[in-house]
Amino acid sequence: MSLSRLLENRNFLGFLFMLPAAALLLVFLTYPLGLGTWLGFTDAKIGRAGVWVGLENYIYLFGDQVARLSLFNTVFYTAVATTVKFALGLWLALLLNKNLPFKSFIRAVILLPYIVPTALSALAFWWIYDTQFSIVSWGLVRLGLIDHYIDFLGDPWLARASVIVANIWRGIPFVAICLLAGLQTISPSYYEAAVLDGATPWQMFRYITLPLLTPIIAVVMTFSILFTFTDFQLIYVLTRGGPLNATHLMATLSFQRAIPGGALGEGAALATAMVPFLLAAILFSYFGLQRRAWQQ
Amino acid sequence: MASVQIRDVVKNFGDTKILHGVSVDIADGEFAVLVGPSGCGKSTLLRMIAGLEEITGGSISIGGREVNQLPPKERDIAMVFQNYALYPHMTVFDNMAFSLKLAKVPRAELDKKVARAAEILGLQQLLERYPRQLSGGQRQRVAMGRAIVRNPQVFLFDEPLSNLDAKLRVQMRTEIRELHQNLKSTSVYVTHDQIEAMTMADKIVVMRDGHIQQVGSPLELYDWPANVFVAGFIGSPSMNFLPATAVEGGDKTQILLATGDALTLPYLVEVVLGQPLLLGLRPECCRLEATGDGVDAEILVIEPTGADTVLICRVGKTDITVVLHQRTMFKVGDRVKWLPDLARAHLFNEGSGERVAIAPR
Numbered sequence: 271m272s273l274s275r276l277l278e279n280r281n282f283l284g285f286l287f288m289l290p291a292a293a294l295l296l297v298f299l300t301y302p303l304g305l306g307t308w309l310g311f312t313d314a315k316i317g318r319a320g321v322w323v324g325l326e327n328y329i330y331l332f333g334d335q336v337a338r339l340s341l342f343n344t345v346f347y348t349a350v351a352t353t354v355k356f357a358l359g360l361w362l363a364l365l366l367n368k369n370l371p372f373k374s375f376i377r378a379v380i381l382l383p384y385i386v387p388t389a390l391s392a393l394a395f396w397w398i399y400d401t402q403f404s405i406v407s408w409g410l411v412r413l414g415l416i417d418h419y420i421d422f423l424g425d426p427w428l429a430r431a432s433v434i435v436a437n438i439w440r441g442i443p444f445v446a447i448c449l450l451a452g453l454q455t456i457s458p459s460y461y462e463a464a465v466l467d468g469a470t471p472w473q474m475f476r477y478i479t480l481p482l483l484t485p486i487i488a489v490v491m492t493f494s495i496l497f498t499f500t501d502f503q504l505i506y507v508l509t510r511g512g513p514l515n516a517t518h519l520m521a522t523l524s525f526q527r528a529i530p531g532g533a534l535g536e537g538a539a540l541a542t543a544m545v546p547f548l549l550a551a552i553l554f555s556y557f558g559l560q561r562r563a564w565q566q
Numbered sequence: 567m568a569s570v571q572i573r574d575v576v577k578n579f580g581d582t583k584i585l586h587g588v589s590v591d592i593a594d595g596e597f598a599v600l601v602g603p604s605g606c607g608k609s610t611l612l613r614m615i616a617g618l619e620e621i622t623g624g625s626i627s628i629g630g631r632e633v634n635q636l637p638p639k640e641r642d643i644a645m646v647f648q649n650y651a652l653y654p655h656m657t658v659f660d661n662m663a664f665s666l667k668l669a670k671v672p673r674a675e676l677d678k679k680v681a682r683a684a685e686i687l688g689l690q691q692l693l694e695r696y697p698r699q700l701s702g703g704q705r706q707r708v709a710m711g712r713a714i715v716r717n718p719q720v721f722l723f724d725e726p727l728s729n730l731d732a733k734l735r736v737q738m739r740t741e742i743r744e745l746h747q748n749l750k751s752t753s754v755y756v757t758h759d760q761i762e763a764m765t766m767a768d769k770i771v772v773m774r775d776g777h778i779q780q781v782g783s784p785l786e787l788y789d790w791p792a793n794v795f796v797a798g799f800i801g802s803p804s805m806n807f808l809p810a811t812a813v814e815g816g817d818k819t820q821i822l823l824a825t826g827d828a829l830t831l832p833y834l835v836e837v838v839l840g841q842p843l844l845l846g847l848r849p850e851c852c853r854l855e856a857t858g859d860g861v862d863a864e865i866l867v868i869e870p871t872g873a874d875t876v877l878i879c880r881v882g883k884t885d886i887t888v889v890l891h892q893r894t895m896f897k898v899g900d901r902v903k904w905l906p907d908l909a910r911a912h913l914f915n916e917g918s919g920e921r922v923a924i925a926p927r
Contacts (some may be wrong), residue, residue: 412900459651
């Protein structure tokens with residue numbers, strides 16, 4: 271077949287146009303993922319190509335107290351942060367969906383935490399949580415509620431709570447704006463019909479808004495879980511996993527072990543261990559997203 | 567069941583006046599149709615009766631009770647929306663039962679009421695379906711079923727047929743009319759389609775730019791339009807209007823058409839001589855002759871519809887429509903004589919558009 275004939279073939283052209291995207295995916299997604307998985311089964315260290323050791327890294331990590339703690343931290347961090355982000359984000363979206371004065375201005379303000387680079391906002395939080403200069407401690411002392419400054423990042427549970435608050439602050443805009451978009455697709459005539467049917471505002475939310483918003487909620491919350499579960503920047507700037515590894519997430523610990531610690535294989539194994547959890551989140555969205563009988 | 571009184575109702579959206587003091591009485595069990603071109607305020611008035619829009623001024627009473635301050639659910643009304651507004655995530659049954667569930671009606675009674683509404687509308691086989699699985703006409707029926715189960719004092723319809731195709735619209739028109747005859751409930755129906763108004767209404771309210779133009783039964787409006795707007799809006803094809811001047815009083819009024827033809831009306835009307843008028847004639851109120859004592863006309867278009875023949879003719883500088891209840895031998899381009907039936911003619915004041923009264927004898 272001549273080249274000109276080939277160029278008129280739909281399938282061949284489609285393949286041709288697909289190649290750049292496929293190349294990008296292979297180089298930047300598949301290769302690193304494959305390499306990471308492979309490294310997890312080796313005893314590679316920085317400066318030393320490893321050899322295949324099978325499941326040795328995983329067995330070691332399973333018995334490692336710090337690794338177990340980081341798994342607990344990650345699950346706790348994700349569970350609390352995404353729940354609060356969902357509740358506050360939905361509340362904000364409902365507020366913004368009403369006819370507020372200065373609506374577009376308020377929407378822009380809500381997006382701010384999302385626009386600021388995470389590392390930068392983490393620095394701001396670091397300052398807010400500082401043992402000597404914390405504005406929160408200062409305010410509470412001035413109000414007479416406490417008599418000495420709080421060591422936000424020094425106590426394990428306080429540190430966990432502090433990083434969760436920072437993550438919530440950072441993640442709310444995404445949830446709120448996506449849910450707001452979802453709310454705006456709901457026709458106002460359903461609410462008019464519901465008013466005539468005698469529904470109270472709560473009943474309208476419960477029987478109209480919530481069911482019609484479920485598909486969007488499923489997508490948004492899946493992404494929110496994925497982002498939170500793999501969080502790295504906030505923790506690394508705020509606590510580096512401390513105190514006593516109380517805020518080490520799997521992502522930060524994996525980096526800690528692999529790069530500063532030099533144990534590439536172990537770090538890679540830890541990172542790979544996150545995959546089943548992420549897959550579970552995606553499956554949740556897959557089933558949550560499945561078209562309901564009523565959907566178009 | 568209940569009557570609806572609308573008294574001097576005013577509606578403003580900010581600085582924009584939508585309704586300028588509208589008053590209508592709708593009797594118990596009456597089927598009233600609000601009709602007018604888009605933007606005339608008819609839907610706004612309906613939504614004010616429903617309680618979906620605030621009342622800026624005046625009062626609305628249902629069953630003798632002023633409802634201005636009552637929330638929609640306490641007004642005892644049900645509404646059928648133009649887009650039906652069926653809840654997409656609920657089955658037909660749940661859509662119809664929703665208001666009863668909210669009112670905490672016992673399950674057995676709820677089942678009975680929904681079953682009865684489904685039977686009236688022929689929806690028994692569709693109760694488990696979702697709205698998206700229904701045709702336009704079926705959705706329309708579910709929307710009516712949702713209104714029927716509540717057994718309200720007043721039914722409100724907001725252009726319920728405008729999303730249906732022409733054939734289904736005619737069919738649903740009859741169904742709604744039949745439903746009204748069976749349920750005998752007071753109904754307020756909004757449409758921009760004068761044929762819907764003519765065929766369905768006990769009482770038509772013609773509106774334009776936030777004012778009521780005329781209220782009356784379909785035939786009253788057809789035979790005695792109060793002004794040029796109503797005359798032109800009601801009836802299809804529309805009434806023809808020809809500019810004319812009153813030239814003689816005496817026993818019978820004589821008018822002079824712009825073509826120079828003088829016509830003598832069989833009655834005396836109250837006009838000032840020389841006053842500019844509009845002669846209104848329905849398309850079927852005239853004859854065409856090949857020769858004789860009539861106004862010169864030229865045939866421009868012939869549209870046979872089977873039973874009738876519609877002809878567009880040019881009289882002077884005006885194009886008029888003529889409907890003949892038989893087939894015609896005339897051809898396009900023929901010069902003919904137009905013989906209006908002046909006993910059925912209408913005269914309007916050209917400036918104000920108001921109907922010119924017949925002088926008392």
